[in-house]
Amino acid sequence: MSRRPPISRRASRRALPLAAGLAIYLLAGVGAASAAGPGPSMEPMDARGGVHAHGGAQAGAAAASPNLVWHGGQILTDTVVQSIFWGRTWNSPGDKISGLDTFYGGVGGSPYMNTNTEYTGTNGQVGNGVAFAGHVVDTSAAPKRAPSTTTILAEVAKRIANPVANGYYPVYTDLPRGNNGYCAWHSYGTVRGVPVQFGFFFRLDGDAGCDPGDPGTVHSQGLEALANVSGHELSETVSDPRNGGWWDNSGAENSDKCAWTFSGLVTIGGEAWKIQGNWSNAAYNAGSGYYAKGCIQTK
Numbered sequence: 001m002s003r004r005p006p007i008s009r010r011a012s013r014r015a016l017p018l019a020a021g022l023a024i025y026l027l028a029g030v031g032a033a034s035a036a037g038p039g040p041s042m043e044p045m046d047a048r049g050g051v052h053a054h055g056g057a058q059a060g061a062a063a064a065s066p067n068l069v070w071h072g073g074q075i076l077t078d079t080v081v082q083s084i085f086w087g088r089t090w091n092s093p094g095d096k097i098s099g100l101d102t103f104y105g106g107v108g109g110s111p112y113m114n115t116n117t118e119y120t121g122t123n124g125q126v127g128n129g130v131a132f133a134g135h136v137v138d139t140s141a142a143p144k145r146a147p148s149t150t151t152i153l154a155e156v157a158k159r160i161a162n163p164v165a166n167g168y169y170p171v172y173t174d175l176p177r178g179n180n181g182y183c184a185w186h187s188y189g190t191v192r193g194v195p196v197q198f199g200f201f202f203r204l205d206g207d208a209g210c211d212p213g214d215p216g217t218v219h220s221q222g223l224e225a226l227a228n229v230s231g232h233e234l235s236e237t238v239s240d241p242r243n244g245g246w247w248d249n250s251g252a253e254n255s256d257k258c259a260w261t262f263s264g265l266v267t268i269g270g271e272a273w274k275i276q277g278n279w280s281n282a283a284y285n286a287g288s289g290y291y292a293k294g295c296i297q298t299k
Contacts, residue, residue, distance in 0.1 A: 073244015
């Protein structure tokens with residue numbers, strides 16, 4: 001069986017000036033190889049840096065400890081999410097916009113979000129609080145090929161009037177994944193002097209490589225696929241928002257190490273979802289967890 005693409009990616013950081021006072025401090029590049037599990041990487045492939053490449057290394061593959069290590073920076077103690085739907089076909093979204101509104105509106109304080117809270121940074125401990133500020137729809141033409149971090153950050157700057165430093169702005173496009181070897185990614189930058197976090201997502205309708213294989217909930221396949229990779233990117237954003245958080249000695253973040261592995265369904269916003277788990281150092285050290293004795297789906 002072929003591996004799934006990584007869920008996301010990362011790359012080295014550099015600053016790029018943009019018009020209208022927008023500067024990008026980005027992780028550029030392609031994502032890492034798929035993490036444990038049968039399928040595409042959730043993020044693009046390559047070395048640690050700009051875009052946080054997910055879906056990379058296999059848990060425990062290196063000789064050293066498989067646990068995540070802190071890299072001296074901040075985490076998100078609480079998070080504000082405002083999503084952007086970009087592309088001409090979002091005027092007929094089916095259940096995807098309303099479903100992702102339900103997901104982000106209910107994920108804060110959930111047992112799923114608790115899987116990230118053991119990690120700390122210079123500013124405190126990862127919090128499970130997620131305040132959902134709603135969504136914005138941009139029906140202008142989205143990119144016709146996999147966009148750069150610069151392009152996605154510019155879209156965030158255009159559509160988010162009042163960004164906040166603990167903000168995470170996932171951008172959902174109507175661009176199919178095609179031959180790209182990842183499903184999504186997260187990164188960070190600066191909008192009008194405010195540091196922000198953001199993500200990029202392909203349209204995953206009919207994409208078997210990025211489909212978690214939900215066993216028959218009420219959601220459409222396209223929504224199920226987006227929800228799973230959205231959980232992945234959100235969890236990595238709160239534990240490693242600006243490239244100084246937590247990843248292991250191979251560059252894999254907490255969700256990378258558990259990509260495409262599941263332990264049943266989770267309840268978020270009063271609905272059942274098939275969302276992957278996240279790596280827990282505490283679970284691994286205790287010999288618990290459902291995959292490689294380190295992944296937990298709820299806490």
